[in-house]
Structure formats: structure tokens, C-alpha cells
Amino acid sequence: MSTTAQPLPAASLLQLIWLASPALPVGGFSYSEGLESGVDRAGVATENIASDWLSDQLQLSLARGDLAVIAGAIPAWRNGDLVKIKALNDWVLQTRETSELRAQAEQMGRSLLEWLRNHHSISDAQLDACAQLPPTYPVTFALAASPLIAGVPDCLTAYAFGWAENMMQAALKSVPLGQSAGQRILARLATEIPVAIATAMALQDHERQAFSPMLAILSSQHETQYSRLFRS
Template sequence: MLMTTNEPPRASDAMTGAEAAALYRLMTFLSPAFPVGAFSYSSGIEWAVEASDITDAASLRDWLSAMLVDGSGFCDAVFVAQAHRAMNLDDMAALRELAELAAAFVPSRERQLEATTQGKAFIEITRAAWNCNGLDDAVAQCDTLIYPIAVGLVSAAHGIPLASALHAFLHALVSNWISAGSRLIPLGQTDSQRVLAALEGVVAVTAARALDASLDDLGSATFRADLAGLQHETQYTRLFRS
């Protein structure tokens, strides 16, 4: 039986104008519809499927869990957090050094292409449609802006809370990985959603770790995933650019 209530809405339930604007922009910036070309990249998953490291929903889930907890997912989230904080502190020197470090952290040529191309597209589209005070000056400080750095500084410039930005960034990242896996294995829509549901807790834990982490905590232990990114460069038949 459907239960209804006649209680009037409480004022505390409503968002402020600033909160609503921040949420709207966060959903826009990290939506699959935001045109950064993420669908073109698999982060090495294409080679992992060909090598039979990933064969079904369970092995895809395990691979992505490792990438989130011990690989590029965690490292990228740390870069998002550090860029967000540098932007909030108006520390352009720190932001410039952070952008250089993040670019150096990418382990292969194709992953470098993936990170820099998406970062450039993210910044260009944001400045064209969603520009705001301070964004142009921050971008001018950085020679190279890979995707997580771009997300961090844009989120801060638009007043998006760091914890929310981190969670949404990791959700978008793992959703794109699952999309690549679903086309390569292939998986149906239901199995793809099961993988996404199974990774909900992993995303939350990774976001929480990144929120508390420093640059000294950066590091990857997913050698097989890094190898997949390198091997993909010479893979004969390819659907993806990485």
C-alpha cells in the first residue's frame, strides 16, 4: 500500500542557490554527455580483454577494483584533491608544480594521450561555456593540464565541494571503464550495472583515502594494468585509442 504524508516541506530540505548551482555544474562536468571524448579510451582494458585477463563481469569487476584501489584511480583522485586545494588557496606555484608532476605520473604514451587530450577538451569546453573568475589565470599557469588536474581546478573555481567532486570523478572514471568493458567482452546492460553497483563501496573508500592523502601517498601497484597500457600501443586490432 502506498503511504503518503501531508507534512509540508521543511526549509532545511531545500538547497541554497549556491549549492544548487554547484550540484548542477558537477553533474554537467562529469556527465557522459560532457564532450571530452572519454568513450574513445579504455585505459588498457582492450588489451586485457584480448589477453584473456578480463573475460566476464566478475573479472572486469576485479580488474577495475584493483585499478581504483591500487592504481591510476587512486592516484588521479589524489591529483584532483590537490589541484582543488591549490586553487582554493590561490597557490598558483603549487598548481603549476602539481600539473607537471601529474603529467609525469602517466605510465605510457597512449595513457598520456588519453589524459592530456581529455584535460585539454575539459578546459576548453568549460572556458567556452562555463567560464568563471580565476579560471583563465589558473589555466595560464600550467603548461600541461591532464584530466584530473583540470577537474580539480575547475571544480574549485566553480565552488563545488571537494568531497563531492572526488566521488563524482571516480564514478565517472569507473563508468567509462565499464562502458569500454561492456563493448569489448561484451556485457549486457544489466551485467554492466551489476559491476557498477559492486564497485560502489570501492569508489567511496578510494574517494575517502584520496581526500586524506598527501602527495607522499602517491603510488601504483597495478603492474599488469600498466603493462596493458603499453601493450595496447602495438595491438593489431583496436577499437580504442588506449
């Protein structure tokens, strides 16, 4: 049997690109996930520091949290395992360490669910089940990706790259940086995303983590920051 990976059907590839787009109307562009507070209070003042910051966030936070949740939620949606879905959604809500981070997960989840209602790939029963959670963004993204003829790693790649683009744009505005610096940061994150995905895929349920104490402190400080561009 051939071990060569088969290309995604064009329709599934386009749907993944669509889901990864910062233009998706879910509000991702309005959040910095603590980066703006890092600029104000933690010395994130250069391209290199911003690049290191986002690289650490990818590997220490996203890979061990949201990506691992999505890796479990996609097969759960495909198998109709609503008990698993609720457990994953509850974990996201319970491990958001500040009100801003939790509000982001909830707002983006609701917005993506409303976007899905305008499409026909998700059944009414699944939409209703998601709405009753109430949904967080990682779990709703998994629902959006679940009907696609795509492997879980491909879906995680789309999610991670969408996150990387949004965070790079946040760095451009808040550090601030130029477009070339932003592209260098994005290029670095793109090379590191496969490692983050491998980490997420290997984690068992009891191994997921949401422990980034400095990020949580900075996120809390952002709530009262004097001047802000972003909602987190």
C-alpha cells in the first residue's frame, strides 16, 4: 500500500483556506491574546522579541491547549460523541485564565457558529447541539472542519496558520513593526507549526495544559491598561 499522502480535494482545501482566513467574520483581528500588554509591560519592543514571544506561545500554549482540543473534537463531531464535545468545551471555558481570554473564546465561538448557519455543510442537529454548549471557538472550529474530507493534521494546520496570521498582524500594530518584519515572523511560525501539531496530536486528554502564568498576569493587566488597540 502506498504511503504517499494524497492531495486534498479542491473543495476541502478551499474550505480549509477559508476557515484559516483572517477575513473570516469572527473577530479574530480584534484580539492580541496578551501581546499588547507584553508590549506595554514586558519589553516586547523589537522584531526578534516579538518573534520569540509568538513562537513560545505557539509551542507552550496553543499546541498544548487549543490544538489538542481540536484534535479531539473533530473526530468527536464526526462520530456524534456529544459527551466528549461537552467535556472539551467545558475544559476550554474552565482553563481560560482571565475574563478577556474567556470572552474571546466565547465571542469567536458564537460568531463562527452564526457564520456556519449560512452554510449547508453542518446539520441543524449539530448546530443546535453546538449552540447549547455554549460554544467556544476551538470546539466550533472543529465542527466547521468536521465534514471536510481532510485529516485532522490538515485541519490543525489551517487553525494554527490563521492564528499565526492574526497574531503577526497584532504585532505589526502594537510593537509596532513593518510589513517585512511581519512576514519574517510569519515565516518562522510557519516552519514551527508542524512541530506544534505533532505535539497536539500526541497528547492524551489528561495531558492537555493551559498553564502560562506570565501570559495570564499580562492578560489580567491588559483589562486596565491605559491605552489599548485590542480587546485582549
